Amino acid sequence: MSPEQIIAERISSMGTAGIKKIDLRKEFQDMEIDVLIDRLVTSGDISVDKKGTAYYCWHKDYYIQNLLNTDPKFRFIYEAVKHLELSVNRTSDGLAKTLETLDNNFKNSEKLTATKNLDSVSCVRINNEPTMQLDLFKNEFDLAIENHSSSIGWVELSKVRNELCKKHNISNEVFYSFVEQLTNLYHDKYELSTGGYEGLTVRGLLHGFVRCI
Amino acid sequence: MYPYGLLQNPYPSSPTPTLIDAQVLGGRRHKEAKIAVLSCFDDLNSKVTGIAATDKDFRLITLIQDVGSGKTHLALHIRGLQKICDNAVISYVDLSQVFPRDIYSLYAAMLRGFDKEYIYSLRKAIVYYLKDKAEQNNKQAKKIFNYGLVDFIRRKNLSNKAEQILDGTMVPDYSAMNQVLIGEFSAAELYVMKLIIRGKFRDDAYNIRNMEDIITRISAMANLNLRFLKKLTILQIDEFDSDKKSLDFVKAVINTHLPSTVLMLILTPSSYENIRKEDSSIFDRLEKANYKIDLAGSNTLEEILDIILEYVRHYDLQKCFKLQDENELSAKIKVIYDEFPDFRNVRSMTNILYHATENAAKRNAQIIDEKAIDDTIKTTHPGLRIRGSIMGVPLSDFIKIRSSSNDIQMLESDVRDAVKNLLNYAHDMGSVAKFEAPNGRASGIDVIYNDTSGTKVAVAVVINKDHAKNFDQISNTVKSVGFADKLLILTNANTNTGTDGTTVVNIDRCKMTDLIYFSSKYKNNEILHDDLNRALMLAKSIKLC
Numbered sequence: 001m002s003p004e005q006i007i008a009e010r011i012s013s014m015g016t017a018g019i020k021k022i023d024l025r026k027e028f029q030d031m032e033i034d035v036l037i038d039r040l041v042t043s044g045d046i047s048v049d050k051k052g053t054a055y056y057c058w059h060k061d062y063y064i065q066n067l068l069n070t071d072p073k074f075r076f077i078y079e080a081v082k083h084l085e086l087s088v089n090r091t092s093d094g095l096a097k098t099l100e101t102l103d104n105n106f107k108n109s110e111k112l113t114a115t116k117n118l119d120s121v122s123c124v125r126i127n128n129e130p131t132m133q134l135d136l137f138k139n140e141f142d143l144a145i146e147n148h149s150s151s152i153g154w155v156e157l158s159k160v161r162n163e164l165c166k167k168h169n170i171s172n173e174v175f176y177s178f179v180e181q182l183t184n185l186y187h188d189k190y191e192l193s194t195g196g197y198e199g200l201t202v203r204g205l206l207h208g209f210v211r212c213i
Numbered sequence: 214m215y216p217y218g219l220l221q222n223p224y225p226s227s228p229t230p231t232l233i234d235a236q237v238l239g240g241r242r243h244k245e246a247k248i249a250v251l252s253c254f255d256d257l258n259s260k261v262t263g264i265a266a267t268d269k270d271f272r273l274i275t276l277i278q279d280v281g282s283g284k285t286h287l288a289l290h291i292r293g294l295q296k297i298c299d300n301a302v303i304s305y306v307d308l309s310q311v312f313p314r315d316i317y318s319l320y321a322a323m324l325r326g327f328d329k330e331y332i333y334s335l336r337k338a339i340v341y342y343l344k345d346k347a348e349q350n351n352k353q354a355k356k357i358f359n360y361g362l363v364d365f366i367r368r369k370n371l372s373n374k375a376e377q378i379l380d381g382t383m384v385p386d387y388s389a390m391n392q393v394l395i396g397e398f399s400a401a402e403l404y405v406m407k408l409i410i411r412g413k414f415r416d417d418a419y420n421i422r423n424m425e426d427i428i429t430r431i432s433a434m435a436n437l438n439l440r441f442l443k444k445l446t447i448l449q450i451d452e453f454d455s456d457k458k459s460l461d462f463v464k465a466v467i468n469t470h471l472p473s474t475v476l477m478l479i480l481t482p483s484s485y486e487n488i489r490k491e492d493s494s495i496f497d498r499l500e501k502a503n504y505k506i507d508l509a510g511s512n513t514l515e516e517i518l519d520i521i522l523e524y525v526r527h528y529d530l531q532k533c534f535k536l537q538d539e540n541e542l543s544a545k546i547k548v549i550y551d552e553f554p555d556f557r558n559v560r561s562m563t564n565i566l567y568h569a570t571e572n573a574a575k576r577n578a579q580i581i582d583e584k585a586i587d588d589t590i591k592t593t594h595p596g597l598r599i600r601g602s603i604m605g606v607p608l609s610d611f612i613k614i615r616s617s618s619n620d621i622q623m624l625e626s627d628v629r630d631a632v633k634n635l636l637n638y639a640h641d642m643g644s645v646a647k648f649e650a651p652n653g654r655a656s657g658i659d660v661i662y663n664d665t666s667g668t669k670v671a672v673a674v675v676i677n678k679d680h681a682k683n684f685d686q687i688s689n690t691v692k693s694v695g696f697a698d699k700l701l702i703l704t705n706a707n708t709n710t711g712t713d714g715t716t717v718v719n720i721d722r723c724k725m726t727d728l729i730y731f732s733s734k735y736k737n738n739e740i741l742h743d744d745l746n747r748a749l750m751l752a753k754s755i756k757l758c
Contacts, residue, residue, distance in 0.1 A: 150489075151500055152277050153509065154482035187557060188513050192277035195483020203555045205280075207483045213510040 003028075007036050010044050012059035016066045020050065021055040132168055137178045138186075140164055145212055153211040157199045160210070176200060179210070189213055215574045216581050216696055218533035222574070223524040224567035228560065235289035239523025240516040240559075243283055246506045250274060250291055252269055253475060253504045257445055258300060261473045271470040274477040277485050281560035283520070284479045287508075288449050301445040301475075302331045302438050307452055314458040320427045321418030323339035325449065336409050337379060338441035344375040344539040346393060349739050356389035378410065385410060401433040409437075416624035424461070428469045439473045446474045453480040455487035464495045478502075514550050517562050524563070538580060548612045552599050553590075565589055590646045601723040604744070606730045614726045625676040628725050629659050632674055632703065635752050636662055638735060644749060644758040661697060665757060671697035672757070675704040676725075703755055718755050728753055 001009075007028065011019055025033045037057060040046040047063040048055055067074045144160040161175045170178075181198055183190045189197055189212060192200060196208015215222055225234035238247060253272055261270050278284050285307075292303045304326030308314075346372055347354035358374040377383035387407055394403055408414050421427050435446040448466070453459065468478055478499070480488075489496045492573070510516055522542065525534050549556050549565065556562050567584070573585040587609035590597055598609050606614070618624040639645045640662070644687045648662030660673045670723045700715045705725070720728070733750055734740050 019656065069689070150485070152485060152505065152507065153485070154277075156486060183556060187513075187554070188510075191279070191509065191512065193482040195481060203558070203561065204407075207279075209486070211482075211509070213513065 018056040018058040223528040239520035344752040631728035
């Protein structure tokens with residue numbers, strides 16, 4: 001172990017309390033403490049600061065904690081910087097998520113072309129290829145509601161979506177496009193309810209439950 | 214003066230119902246639900262005949278439906294019914310107002326849920342019960358009223374003393390009360406009676422230590438209600454959700470089988486599902502509720518119409534709201550309902566009607582007219598547009614056109630005129646060459662014109678209620694056209710079967726409305742700058758140019 005390492009370890013062992021330079025000199029009389037300390041300060045492994053009338057040495061891992069404990073000004077500035085850092089991180093996370101959503105929406109809108117004809121039975125098309133007739137979807141949808149419904153008749157749309165998307169190999173977007181058409185066309189037959197984690201947005205509220213009236 | 218000769222706006226203005234708003238209950242499904250709840254009370258009433266109830270005399274009612282569908286309205290309506298006031302005491306708790314949730318705050322909310330009249334009547338009943346005991350020469354009972362020789366000499370009777378206790382000018386002897394009533398009432402009942410006499414009923418929330426205390430007190434209260442007032446106790450808990458503390462509270466209430474009590478839980482399907490995930494034990498109890506009130510279809514047109522009309526009927530003291538008015542208002546509401554999915558909800562619709570009624574009243578309109586509805590939607594929902602309308606038809610015009618288009622022949626004739634006007638306009642704009650009127654050879658052809666590439670286009674408008682007729686008519690028209698390069702058929706039949714040189718364009722009600730609206734503006738020289746491009750877009754959308 002080099003003399004620097006020995007000194008650094010000794011300083012580190014004192015934790016946030018630090019150690020007096022003079023004590024180091026006494027303890028390691030055979031070493032050139034001032035030179036070693038200068039080297040360690042230059043390499044950033046330790047910090048030297050005046051406490052009262054004496055010079056103290058702290059290991060880099062404990063110096064900031066010592067300042068936080070003893071210097072209120074430093075603590076306030078440190079907390080402010082931390083807060084700023086957190087807020088910047090959040091903003092950048094939010095930005096990344098928004099970009100991702102936009103990117104997905106863009107891709108989906110390219111893929112999905114849903115024909116909506118309120119007066120007629122229609123079908124949803126992806127890349128202009130019909131995937132399923134609406135009346136066929138309606139039958140499957142009704143059946144799934146019947147199978148999954150609780151004693152009060154309501155079903156989470158996500159459950160129905162899981163089943164139908166898997167069974168007919170359709171995407172979530174196509175599924176919800178169908179559901180939107182169905183609930184608009186047959187609004188006297190289906191009822192939507194708010195809540196859940198996915199569904200249709202009506203009046204700005206997520207409606208994640210459905211049932212047949 | 215409000216429309217239909219009403220003295221006030223019949224519709225509620227607040228987003229959530231108040232007791233006064235809830236006096237009116239419309240809608241078949243809501244009325245059926247009310248009957249179901251009342252039958253539950255009747256059933257329990259018939260079982261509780263004596264002065265003490267048993268743990269069999271407990272009922273659980275769940276009322277589950279989406280937000281804004283009228284659950285709270287129904288609960289408050291029931292609370293305000295004379296029949297209920299005569300036979301039950303109700304505590305209504307809105308859990309959305311209880312925060313933070315713990316057993317103390319929940320109990321405090323429940324105590325606040327009882328109205329002052331109830332507390333006063335129970336207090337009076339208890340004091341007079343004690344007075345009756347004293348009058349039966351029960352010495353200890355007389356002690357409660359501190360009734361002595363001086364009172365006798367001053368010709369004060371026990372009724373005077375009872376009134377003094379009630380108005381707070383005299384404090385009864387509570388230790389004597391204990392001696393008189395012990396054995397007849399449980400310790401918890403005695404405790405609650407004293408609290409009530411002291412006027413500290415609602416402060417009890419600060420005295421309880423645990424759930425057991427709460428249950429004992431509520432149970433005692435229910436017994437006292439039955440004993441002194443001959444009334445059932447109804448606990449209505451609105452906005453019930455999967456919050457752990459609320460679940461624990463309700464679970465304890467259900468498990469205790471509170472005597473002569475009905476617990477009515479009001480929640481959304483989403484909360485019901487969350488409860489299932491959160492606590493299977495309480496979910497199981499909810500599943501086994503005595504009555505599961507279902508408001509299925511509470512947002513259907515039929516239901517909303519009846520609710521809307523019921524408000525007017527209720528406040529129509531002079532009977533000015535005639536059947537014709539009902540039909541006209543219903544037609545307008547139907548258009549709003551059909552065109553705006555956002556308003557397929559009782560709360561949203563009553564809100565629109567509230568503002569429309571105010572608007573009509575300001576203009577001294579006798580009815581809630583199209584303008585009132587149009588202005589309201591423009592003001593309250595400025596972003597809303599008629600779905601699929603290219604011309605941006607205002608709602609007021611949309612309602613008028615929709616009501617006049619019930620006559621199919623008139624509709625066909627209007628659409629024909631509109632197509633001619635649109636072609637005229639397209640010609641003015643240089644998009645098509647001048648058109649000519651069809652000659653005798655062309656049966657069913659309404660207009661012939663040359664498009665920009667010189668193709669001679671014959672246009673036929675075919676609109677029928679019976680789509681089979683449309684197909685015959687289209688087929689006849691196709692056969693008769695030999696002189697045009699291209700035949701364009703505009704129809705409401707769901708077909709796009711065109712033969713060579715024939716194009717069939719389906720025009721739905723919205724397109725027809727667009728055409729008629731344009732035509733009306735065109736005829737009245739009201740075409741504005743904004744309409745120019747829209748009209749050409751409309752012509753393109755039906756392949757006229």
